[in-house]
Amino acid sequence: DGGITQSPKYLFRKEGQNVTLSCEQNLNHDAMYWYRQDPGQGLRLIYYSQIVNDFQKGDIAEGYSVSREKKESFPLTVTSAQKNPTAFYLCASSIGWVETDSYEQYFGPGTRLTVT
């Protein structure tokens, strides 16, 4: 089955530690995204990547870092510089509008990160 996987579902860390969230897709999509979701707010874009070895900051990139070494993978590192890291993190992918007139994004199941 094609889809997007995120692991783990729940993640707990101590304050001051970096943590990496995994996102893998087997949809052969070019573009991948990371969003943060907080209660009472919509999804906010952290980083996105339209192609391997390239990525751009979203609206709330401070305290986060990403890499895109493979088309299938787009891990997100939450660094100790992120002041309020506890949140629900969603990864998404899309075919890429350059190749097709398609803008739908497909989402993974999410990772709930709790930092204490």
Added chain:
Amino acid sequence: AQTVTQSQPEMSVQEAETVTLSCTYDTSESNYYLFWYKQPPSRQMILVIRQEAYKQQNATENRFSVNFQKAAKSFSLKISDSQLGDTAMYFCAFTRVGNEKLTFGTGTRLTIIP
């Protein structure tokens, strides 16, 4: 910058009834796409329906349809014959053509009452 506003934080409706969720957006673009996503208690985001701004016909997917009013910058979602499985958060989202970034509203929590 584009903004998306969902003015109904919560709604509830009896099973089998029809419900309409509101969404307004602000943009100076003329060519764009609009989406409704559903997030059930599992928190998996699911695409419900999409609308291309250049199309005058309102999109429909089974029990889900939209009322797209481009001049008013309004994009409401109508759910007919509501079912218990429709209970979820619903997010309206916008993207302009040539930009892969989605802008989301704050969501409407919909509860279907048995």
